[in-house]
Amino acid sequence: MYEQVVAINVGLAMLLAMSLNIITGFAGQPTLGHAAFYGIGAYTSALLTAKAGWPFFLALPAAGAMAALVGVLLGLFSVRVREDFLAVTTIGINFVVVAIFQYVQLFGASLGLAVPKPEFLGVRFGNTEILGLLILLNALVYLFMRHLPNSWLGLALGGVRNDEEAAASLGYNADHYKVFAFTIGTFIAGMTGSVYAHFMGFISSTDFAFPVSIGVLSMAVLGGLGSVTGPLIGALILTLAPEVFRFVSDYRMLVYGGLLVLMMRFQPQGLVGDDSYLQRLWTKIRGRREEGKANAG
Amino acid sequence: MFFQQIVNGIVVGSVYALTAMGATLVYGIMRILDISNAGAYALGAYISFFFLLQTGNPLVAVVMGVALTAVFGFIVQKFLYAPLMDKSPNVALIAGIGLFIFLQDFLRLVGGPQARELNFGAMLPSVRLPGLGLTLYGTWFLILGATAVLLLVLWYLLNRSTVGLAWRATAQDLETAKAMGINTNRVVAFNFILGYGFAAVAGILVGILYNSIYPMMGDVPAYKMLAVIVLGGLGNPLGTVLAALVIGMAETLIGGYVGFFLPRDAIAFVVLILILLWRPQGLLGRRRVS
Numbered sequence: 001m002y003e004q005v006v007a008i009n010v011g012l013a014m015l016l017a018m019s020l021n022i023i024t025g026f027a028g029q030p031t032l033g034h035a036a037f038y039g040i041g042a043y044t045s046a047l048l049t050a051k052a053g054w055p056f057f058l059a060l061p062a063a064g065a066m067a068a069l070v071g072v073l074l075g076l077f078s079v080r081v082r083e084d085f086l087a088v089t090t091i092g093i094n095f096v097v098v099a100i101f102q103y104v105q106l107f108g109a110s111l112g113l114a115v116p117k118p119e120f121l122g123v124r125f126g127n128t129e130i131l132g133l134l135i136l137l138n139a140l141v142y143l144f145m146r147h148l149p150n151s152w153l154g155l156a157l158g159g160v161r162n163d164e165e166a167a168a169s170l171g172y173n174a175d176h177y178k179v180f181a182f183t184i185g186t187f188i189a190g191m192t193g194s195v196y197a198h199f200m201g202f203i204s205s206t207d208f209a210f211p212v213s214i215g216v217l218s219m220a221v222l223g224g225l226g227s228v229t230g231p232l233i234g235a236l237i238l239t240l241a242p243e244v245f246r247f248v249s250d251y252r253m254l255v256y257g258g259l260l261v262l263m264m265r266f267q268p269q270g271l272v273g274d275d276s277y278l279q280r281l282w283t284k285i286r287g288r289r290e291e292g293k294a295n296a297g
Numbered sequence: 298m299f300f301q302q303i304v305n306g307i308v309v310g311s312v313y314a315l316t317a318m319g320a321t322l323v324y325g326i327m328r329i330l331d332i333s334n335a336g337a338y339a340l341g342a343y344i345s346f347f348f349l350l351q352t353g354n355p356l357v358a359v360v361m362g363v364a365l366t367a368v369f370g371f372i373v374q375k376f377l378y379a380p381l382m383d384k385s386p387n388v389a390l391i392a393g394i395g396l397f398i399f400l401q402d403f404l405r406l407v408g409g410p411q412a413r414e415l416n417f418g419a420m421l422p423s424v425r426l427p428g429l430g431l432t433l434y435g436t437w438f439l440i441l442g443a444t445a446v447l448l449l450v451l452w453y454l455l456n457r458s459t460v461g462l463a464w465r466a467t468a469q470d471l472e473t474a475k476a477m478g479i480n481t482n483r484v485v486a487f488n489f490i491l492g493y494g495f496a497a498v499a500g501i502l503v504g505i506l507y508n509s510i511y512p513m514m515g516d517v518p519a520y521k522m523l524a525v526i527v528l529g530g531l532g533n534p535l536g537t538v539l540a541a542l543v544i545g546m547a548e549t550l551i552g553g554y555v556g557f558f559l560p561r562d563a564i565a566f567v568v569l570i571l572i573l574l575w576r577p578q579g580l581l582g583r584r585r586v587s
Binding site: 024028030077080081082083084085087088089091092093095096099102103210214217218221225250251253254256257258259260261263264265268 | 324328330377380381384385386387388389390391392394395396397398399400401402403406520523524527531560562563565566567569570573574577578579
């Protein structure tokens with residue numbers, strides 16, 4: 001069903017945007033190669049189920065773990081280099097990973113890999129079941145994100161993002177938290193890749209190329225990096241936009257690029273970030289409603 | 298064969314040096330990774346192609362391509378980057394990516410998705426040296442000559458002129474330079490005009506070298522240019538030239554002899570990651586004292 005497929009795409013995009021938000025929004029580390037981890041998860045899961053005969057429900061966390069393993073390495077690398085170097089290195093990782101998928105026989109090279117549909121307790125997974133799984137994963141990650149900013153971990157991450165030296169002087173080891181953010185973010189991206197692979201039934205290297213990374217980053221930025229609901233809204237808008245605006249599909253990238261420029265120029269905190277137009281409007285409406293209540297009472 | 302590979306590597310390296318120089322200059326002053334510079338690279342080639350069609354005169358085509366792209370750089374600086382200076386560097390980075398995507402699609406809509414010929418190369422003769430097993434193409438002379446001349450001019454501008462003094466002062470510390478009475482706004486504007494002009498020259502020369510321009514021609518330079526400037530130590534013009542030659546050589550020699558299992562374009566990043574592990578500040582970058 002068309003609506004189900006669109007909903008699945010939204011669910012996948014939301015997970016990716018939230019996972020990127022942990023690294024870039026909460027820990028302040030630029031990542032321009034998120035699709036690499038998405039791809040590592042997808043290929044790990046595909047190989048484990050198709051070649052090693054693992055059941056999907058073991059391959060799913062394994063895919064996350066594999067992506068997180070590379071994510072830890074990137075995190076360890078990130079503490080050694082400056083922000084700008086890191087941004088470029090993440091682009092590099094994306095290109096190298098895609099090139100490996102494309103040229104190494106184990107990964108199907110240019111032919112791609114066929115992925116079996118998952119089965120659980122005798123139920124073969126169709127789109128409905130995949131959608132259910134995505135809703136569950138989204139809810140879990142969302143709850144995690146909801147609680148993160150108020151937890152000791154979230155506070156430490158915010159400190160590292162805002163002023164690394166001040167955080168360090170309070171006894172927070174900035175490096176540990178950066179690596180931690182990379183680990184969690186890439187783990188979620190890897191799991192998302194696994195779901196994607198089993199939903200599509202077929203994967204090839206271009207599914208995880210650099211433009212995908214830019215797409216995910218754009219979603220998080222459009223909604224608002226560092227806010228909890230922002231990336232969800234960004235993912236929803238940018239996934240639905242091509243469906244809704246099919247009549248202008250020829251101008252899609254033009255609109256997409258122009259939108260990014262205008263957003264950054266006039267609303268860099270995102271649609272629902274701190275002190276954005278929408279957030280101010282919302283506080284105003286709520287303020288008025290509360291005033292109304294007070295007057296009535 | 299060996300000499301052919303060496304010369305090949307130098308030509309490729311020169312092209313990378315020219316391509317990355319624009320973004321290096323921009324980074325030197327603004328401290329932003331300007332991905333839209335790769336859009337200016339394609340834009341310059343297309344403007345040049347348009348004027349070649351209209352006038353048939355290669356000189357007019359090159360001059361107009363470079364001049365109009367430089368004007369475009371001024372506009373980008375004035376209306377996009379200057380207001381973003383006080384925001385987080387991620388903001389300018391993403392704005393640049395957006396502008397790059399926009400430019401590419403704009404060129405596709407205006408110029409059509411197909412590749413076009415930028416055919417001035419046929420006017421240049423080739424030289425054969427059978428004794429060394431070497432063929433020197435006319436376009437190579439053009440590229441090596443243009444790179445050498447432009448880099449010398451740039452070196453002179455930055456190191457021996459008053460404008461260059463202001464440039465270096467602003468690159469070191471914008472606020473202090475301003476306090477010393479340097480018109481930093483003018484330096485920043487000049488910097489973008491120069492940076493985008495360089496990108497246009499690179500785009501036109503690559504168009505001539507391969508006798509083809511196409512809307513997505515900035516794709517590979519967009520990220521390879523970043524690898525080059527990061528490897529060079531970010532914002533250091535000399536480092537950029539060195540890094541460009543290292544990557545050009547590595548690609549040609551590894552691709553030609555070792556037969557690396559990865560495609561050519563991934564080699565740049567493997568080299569980048571390995572060198573950054575050894576020298577996190579880049580080849581010629583200074584270690585940051587914290």
